[in-house]
Amino acid sequence: MYVAVKGGERAIDNAHAWLAEERRGDLGVAELSVAQIRAQLSLAVNRVMAEGSLYDPDLAALAIKQARGDLIEAIFLIRAYRTTLPRLGASCPVNTAEMAVIRRISATFKDLPGGQVLGPTFDYTHRLLDFKLAAEGEAAQAATAPAAMEAVPHVMAMLDRDGMIEAEPLGNDVPADLTREPMELPGSRALRLQAITRGDEGFILSMAYSTQRGYGRTHAFVGELRIGAVAVEMEIPELGFAVEIGEIELTECETVNQFKGSKTEPPQFTRGYGLVFGQTERKAIAMSLVDRSLRWAELGEDYTGAPAQDEEFVLMHADNVQATGFLEHIKLPHYVDFQSELELVRRLRAEVFATQEAAE
Amino acid sequence: MMQTPLEAATPNSESLAARKAWMGLLARAKPGRLADLFPELPAHDLLRAPEIGAVMVRGRIGGTGQPFNLGEMTVTRCALRLGSGAVGHAHVQGRDKGHAVRAAVVDALMQTNQAEALRATVLVPLQAEEVARRANRAAKAAATKVEFFTLVRGEDQ
Structure with missing residues (x-):
């Protein structure tokens, strides 16, 4: 059971202000740009697009920044954003x-x-930490060959x-859409x-x-x-x-x-x-x-x-957004639920004690 | 003679292929680059104001079978009419309304007598840059192609 609880607005506002400050981190360190995330953390961007189910690298990079690198939180932000977009249609199946x-x-x-x-690919790398990346180095350059x-x-x-x-014969059935x-x-x-x-x-x-x-x-x-x-x-x-x-x-x-x-x-x-x-x-x-x-x-x-x-x-x-929503909701106020549980256990204990006393 | 809507929608296959090619090129273009190449927008009436939305991208099961819904992508669309009466449409990737307006204007102008000038100043550079970008990725991929060789084994000698 959920009950609207008033109060806590100031605490919430201040918590969010602190969140924003923590997100920025040490002011002595340059701020990360969305373009940097998009270009240099591209596999995180790809994961957020795949599980956020919206292909837009700039938005995914922004979500990663806003979520302080928590990819499931970033995916949640993308899912919330996509619900605001009108559906313009469906593509032809990609070839x-x-x-x-x-x-x-x-x-x-x-x-x-x-x-x-x-x-x-990461395949065939030795999975040894590359400390050269901790220092600013020259940009690496890929080899090329006639293509x-x-x-x-x-x-x-x-x-x-x-x-x-x-x-796997070609078909043209209209597929079910779980977002609809x-x-x-x-x-x-x-x-x-x-x-x-x-x-x-x-x-x-x-x-x-x-x-x-x-x-x-x-x-x-x-x-x-x-x-x-x-x-x-x-x-x-x-x-x-x-x-x-x-x-x-x-x-x-x-x-x-x-x-x-x-x-x-x-x-x-x-x-x-x-x-x-x-x-x-x-x-x-x-x-x-x-x-x-x-x-x-x-x-x-x-x-x-x-x-x-x-x-x-x-x-x-x-679905990690559904799972997170249900998992994490149990940390939100359940005061009334718990109050009734508390009273039930108190009553049961009192009955047990009363029976024990009567037996003695 | 006035064109009926049906005639307008079914031009000959050559001009249709050409229009599809430039519309695709404009949709894939980087908004900033298109704005550099085509900075001044002529006067136009919006038939459909630029609108950001999502398109559900479909794949095929096994690459060849029944369609399934893969996920959405952001797309911005726009339709407009120039003073000359030419109508332009655009559906461009991303959320840049300026990109959609510019692409629609270019689509409209490409149907007028300005087409050749516009092709030289906008489409040809966009196309060349896209080809170069793709060729660069393909060349890097080609350099990672495995060349197998078989070691000489004892029993072969």
Whole structure:
């Protein structure tokens, strides 16, 4: 039970003023600009865009600054902001086959058209702290090499040609949108992907990891992981044709998983899919594992009771803004609830003591 | 002869492709750069005042299958009419209203006899800078391409 409580305004105002001062920190240190956050903490910016579910690097950088680097708080700010925006429409589905890739690797094929492109990766770094970064150094410069400037084919298309992997035929159904209607479970795969791509990275990572450790095994290989820019096109009703309205960076992961076959399907590989805003490869890989794990029913696999097979468990607990809201509300005043609990326990104790006294 | 709305909406495919290309280029342009290249706005009437909103970006399951909702992006739109009667539209990425107005003005002017001059002063530089930016990223990516080589093994000798 919640009761409106008056008072505390001065304390709240002063707490917020102090928050602002703490946010700025030591005045002897230069203030961080939004442009610096955007440019130099870009992976934090990408996470806030992905889980805030709004692609706008400047806003995400501002939210990180305002939230003092608390990314879940920043995601909350972005989610709150997006509710103020009118919905101008929905884009045509982006074509990731046309992505201008800066990174593209496959764990299943060594030699593939377009090659293995590492991009700006942490992989193969030694994870030793680089104290040179603590001092002001010269700007690093990347090497260059002649580039073909053409789209590289999806690895899955190669397997698909031979019928070695389940087909993913083109469709044009209007997908369910959990930002418009409450999620209804069981949901479509489209609804699940929307919930997972905006879900908490830590939660999705742990769910994916649990499948690798044996809780709902799906034996995933990364068929392809690609990062790069794609064009976003939208039909403009007053024009009667589609135009590009911008360009966004995405991370896409496709997994290849074992499948024994069924009465109607011959043995073939199956797919898990991950697609996330920004350079967010840990999330995209995890997403593809969780997507595949949740497909057990349609593929006729056994339900083993694993958490990552439980759609309700995964989808209802993936959102860190919802989780934070419910978790943290218990710190807010519950004086009346607690008062009634207090009186109940006092009464029960009095009854116990009275019975004991009567027995003696 | 007056054009009916239907004729206006279905120009020949070549001019439609050209218009789509410049509208996309203007949408992707950095607002500051567009303002540098095209500082003075001619007189115009707003048909739709610049409005900031969100577009739901969709992906496809497995890259090729059914659509799903990936998340939104910020977009600003605007429609206007120049004194000459030319109508311009813009849907541009981000939240810069000046960007949307400028893009709509350029879209309108590109449908007039000023098109060639505007192409040279605004579109060509924007296009060149975009191509250079993309080529630079692609060249860096190309430098990180793995060149596999197989070590000579004993049994091969």
